[in-house]
Amino acid sequence: MTSAPQTPDPDVPGRTASAPERRAHDLRAEAVSLGYDDRTIVDGLSLALPDGAITVIVGPNACGKSTLLRGFARLLRPTAGTFTLDGRDLGGLSPRDVAKVVSVLPQQPVAPDGVLVSDLVARGRHPHQGWFRSRSSDDDRIVAESLAATATLELADRRVEELSGGQRQRVWIAMVLAQRSDIVLLDEPTTFLDATHQLELLDLLTDLNRDRGATVVMVLHDLNLAARYADHLVVMSSGSIVAQGTPTEVITADIVRAAFDLDCVVTTDPVAGSPLVIPIGRHHRAD
Amino acid sequence: MRRRRRTLVVGVALAAVVLLGVITALSLGASGLSPADIVATLVGQGTRVQELIVFRLRLPRVTTALVAGVAFGLAGALFQTTLRNTLASPDILGVTGGASLAAVFTLLVLGQTGAALGIAAFVGALGIAALMWALAWRGGLVGYRFVLIGVGLAALVQAALGYLLTRADVRGASEALVWMIGGIGDTSWPEVGTAAASLVVLLALVVALSRRMPVLQLDDDTARALGVDSTRSRAAMIVLGVALVAVGTALAGPVAFVALVSAPIARSLVRNGGAALVASALVGAAVVVFADIIGQHLLPGGLRVPVGIITGLIGAPYLLWLIAAGNRKGTDG
Numbered sequence: 309m310t311s312a313p314q315t316p317d318p319d320v321p322g323r324t325a326s327a328p329e330r331r332a333h334d335l336r337a338e339a340v341s342l343g344y345d346d347r348t349i350v351d352g353l354s355l356a357l358p359d360g361a362i363t364v365i366v367g368p369n370a371c372g373k374s375t376l377l378r379g380f381a382r383l384l385r386p387t388a389g390t391f392t393l394d395g396r397d398l399g400g401l402s403p404r405d406v407a408k409v410v411s412v413l414p415q416q417p418v419a420p421d422g423v424l425v426s427d428l429v430a431r432g433r434h435p436h437q438g439w440f441r442s443r444s445s446d447d448d449r450i451v452a453e454s455l456a457a458t459a460t461l462e463l464a465d466r467r468v469e470e471l472s473g474g475q476r477q478r479v480w481i482a483m484v485l486a487q488r489s490d491i492v493l494l495d496e497p498t499t500f501l502d503a504t505h506q507l508e509l510l511d512l513l514t515d516l517n518r519d520r521g522a523t524v525v526m527v528l529h530d531l532n533l534a535a536r537y538a539d540h541l542v543v544m545s546s547g548s549i550v551a552q553g554t555p556t557e558v559i560t561a562d563i564v565r566a567a568f569d570l571d572c573v574v575t576t577d578p579v580a581g582s583p584l585v586i587p588i589g590r591h592h593r594a595d
Numbered sequence: 596m597r598r599r600r601r602t603l604v605v606g607v608a609l610a611a612v613v614l615l616g617v618i619t620a621l622s623l624g625a626s627g628l629s630p631a632d633i634v635a636t637l638v639g640q641g642t643r644v645q646e647l648i649v650f651r652l653r654l655p656r657v658t659t660a661l662v663a664g665v666a667f668g669l670a671g672a673l674f675q676t677t678l679r680n681t682l683a684s685p686d687i688l689g690v691t692g693g694a695s696l697a698a699v700f701t702l703l704v705l706g707q708t709g710a711a712l713g714i715a716a717f718v719g720a721l722g723i724a725a726l727m728w729a730l731a732w733r734g735g736l737v738g739y740r741f742v743l744i745g746v747g748l749a750a751l752v753q754a755a756l757g758y759l760l761t762r763a764d765v766r767g768a769s770e771a772l773v774w775m776i777g778g779i780g781d782t783s784w785p786e787v788g789t790a791a792a793s794l795v796v797l798l799a800l801v802v803a804l805s806r807r808m809p810v811l812q813l814d815d816d817t818a819r820a821l822g823v824d825s826t827r828s829r830a831a832m833i834v835l836g837v838a839l840v841a842v843g844t845a846l847a848g849p850v851a852f853v854a855l856v857s858a859p860i861a862r863s864l865v866r867n868g869g870a871a872l873v874a875s876a877l878v879g880a881a882v883v884v885f886a887d888i889i890g891q892h893l894l895p896g897g898l899r900v901p902v903g904i905i906t907g908l909i910g911a912p913y914l915l916w917l918i919a920a921g922n923r924k925g926t927d928g
Contacts, residue, residue: 383816407822414816420679423812423868434810435822467868487821 330521340389342379349375350547362524364534367544373527381412407435411489419468426464432486454485474505494526510537536580543567559583605864609877616884620657623892659779660883666843668879671854673836676870677829680738684855685840688745692752693723694844699771703763717841724837777850777903790846808870850903852910
């Protein structure tokens with residue numbers, strides 16, 4: 309449990325005195341099974357999320373990646389095994405204590421009718437408020453910072469339903485940022501966004517990881533974006549982990565075939581240097 | 596901040612409207628007291644006769660209107676916000692009907708009045724709410740399921756009420772009918788006092804839980820992610836709403852549509868996307884007080900009707916508009 313330095317750190321750009329102190333955390337799944345009703349979706353899976361890194365979970369549809377994320381987020385109770393946070397059973401902790409450490413952006417969050425952007429983002433402060441600690445100037449400052457970080461400050465007085473899909477997603481991210489948790493879980497945060505906004509969002513999450521040291525864990529659909537942005541990549545298929553490691557270790561033609569049942573050529577992303585998956589279909593072959 | 600000031604201004608303005616209604620209601624009637632006389636009497640400067648008229652004859656009725664209005668207005672806001680659907684108010688869902696059914700049963704079959712009526716109303720409303728919850732809950736909240744099942748339960752309750760009325764003797768049935776339409780005429784101080792005391796206790800509980808309201812307005816996953824046990828919190832809010840419905844119904848009968856219209860009016864005045872609980876309670880009070888003024892004093896030919904007729908006349912078109920507008924938007928609220 310070491311605190312981040314309170315003075316500007318010359319080695320880490322952007323991490324200044326205003327950055328909140330960050331503690332190391334250990335969030336892991338130990339032999340968990342997850343499912344809905346009688347259907348088991350994830351069966352006996354173990355995974356430790358590396359602290360302070362960006363972990364991306366990929367896999368074909370219905371492989372259980374979102375279900376696993378919901379388990380880590382305490383939104384779904386495991387039918388077997390345990391999720392632990394810093395060595396303690398996640399299910400035994402109070403929801404509020406978990407919410408102070410782990411924030412979650414669900415796949416399709418729903419905003420109340422007529423809510424203003426700044427009010428929605430302020431709801432991210434809820435876990436930190438209590439009987440004797442209602443909304444303070446500290447909260448207002450953190451809300452303003454979260455709006456600024458997601459470039460939504462000028463939208464603060466707009467209604468959420470008036471916004472475009474990209475703006476709305478940034479507002480939800482701002483709410484998650486306002487929670488000031490050390491671990492941030494996101495379930496397919498780039499869905500419904502065009503290419504520009506997808507990159508913008510992933511860059512924003514990378515900033516969050518680099519500047520504030522947040523552990524970011526997300527489910528993504530796009531293999532190439534996952535390979536580019538992940539420090540740690542987890543490939544799932546039918547409820548279990550096929551491979552995990554750095555993108556370079558994990559993204560190979562064999563593993564992609566095993567997980568996605570897809571033939572492909574893996575080359576190098578000319579921009580990022582990360583592995584780039586070129587899928588092979590039945591048509592459009594140059595040779 | 597501008598928006599917080601708006602909330603405050605709306606609250607103060609609504610309180611002023613309610614006060615205006617109270618003074619108007621107290622000054623209307625056969626003995627012709629002026630508003631100035633009323634204010635003087637209220638602050639202890641009136642004559643014996645004025646005191647008798649105001650405190651004995653008129654104030655119980657106005658207080659009944661206030662208590663019932665606050666109870667129904669707030670109950671509607673709690674239901675609609677917790678179930679995240681504008682149609683999910685206790686009167687539409689049959690919860691108010693459950694309170695009436697139990698109260699009418701107590702009145703006609705058991706021959707009891709007073710506190711027993713209140714307890715019966717609570718048990719009846721809670722029974723319907725629990726049944727609705729059991730049938731509609733599917734591992735999470737889906738607002739429109741509550742509305743559909745609630746509408747079904749409301750029909751069931753109406754059938755049971757009809758059965759009770761046809762089995763009762765004529766005098767009892769007509770007494771129960773007037774009560775069911777929502778009449779606030781014949782309440783006495785002990786009755787009003789008990790209801791008001793229960794209301795104060797419930798208001799305190801609502802205040803204690805209201806901090807979670809902004810989070811409960813979000814979907815279950817997001818609410819849980821923010822550290823709120825959403826299922827338990829929603830259930831607690833519904834139980835409070837049920838208790839408020841019981842207080843209002845036991846005192847004044849199921850005054851039609853007050854629970855449905857108050858919160859949407861309040862929200863459109865406050866316009867901050869919040870639950871507008873205080874404003875909903877005040878709108879509820881204003882609606883019942885003014886509806887009773889209309890029903891007692893403003894109808895042509897000296898016609899007097901129970902307050903529930905007037906609120907029904909206001910509420911039914913609103914309900915139609917709500918359904919039409921909701922369909923145009925293509926949302927389920």
